[in-house]
Amino acid sequence: MNSKTKIGIIICDRYRRCAGGKCLRAMRNREGAFSIYAETELELVGFTACDGCPGGNIEYAGDEMVKNGAAVIHLATGLVVGYPPCLYIDTFTAFLEKRYGVKVMAGTHPLPKKYLDMHTALGTWENPVWQPLVAPTLSDDPTRASFID
Ligand code: SF4
Numbered sequence: 001m002n003s004k005t006k007i008g009i010i011i012c013d014r015y016r017r018c019a020g021g022k023c024l025r026a027m028r029n030r031e032g033a034f035s036i037y038a039e040t041e042l043e044l045v046g047f048t049a050c051d052g053c054p055g056g057n058i059e060y061a062g063d064e065m066v067k068n069g070a071a072v073i074h075l076a077t078g079l080v081v082g083y084p085p086c087l088y089i090d091t092f093t094a095f096l097e098k099r100y101g102v103k104v105m106a107g108t109h110p111l112p113k114k115y116l117d118m119h120t121a122l123g124t125w126e127n128p129v130w131q132p133l134v135a136p137t138l139s140d141d142p143t144r145a146s147f148i149d
Contacts, residue, residue: 006042006044006068006072007043008061008066009044009074011076012049012050013053014078016049023076032109032143033074046065048061055092059099063100065102072103072104074106076108106132107133107134110137111137113145113148
């Protein structure tokens with residue numbers, strides 16, 4: 001470990017009852033979107049939901065997370081895997097980056113296998129717009145299989 005990065009996580013309100021187990025495990029083990037931090041110590045400084053479509057809590061949550069030192073805000077994997085995936089990811093990303101000067105990343109824990117299978121069947125992510133949003137959490141077969149939902 002040669003540095004420390006503070007992060008915030010914003011989850012989709014459809015999964016607001018989630019206790020964060022998969023995100024926290026992935027953060028601890030540097031899996032999924034957290035694999036980029038292999039040499040970096042991480043501190044979670046905020047975890048909350050968007051408050052429902054169209055994301056009424058994004059402004060407040062971003063403000064508080066950045067005030068608490070967040071350098072990166074992760075939009076949780078649930079935004080990518082929901083049915084449908086969140087239509088506001090690009091808006092949230094642009095707003096948070098421009099308003100607070102924070103880096104925003106799509107995804108947290110690896111895509112659970114059942115979501116990859118269903119979205120592949122649906123063709124959801126064939127649109128090139130989705131490919132960079134899915135890529136950070138694509139992971140590999142054994143890792144996906146270990147994230148049973
Ligand atoms: S789909 Fe997007 S805006 Fe709607 S609840 Fe989920 S994260 Fe929030």
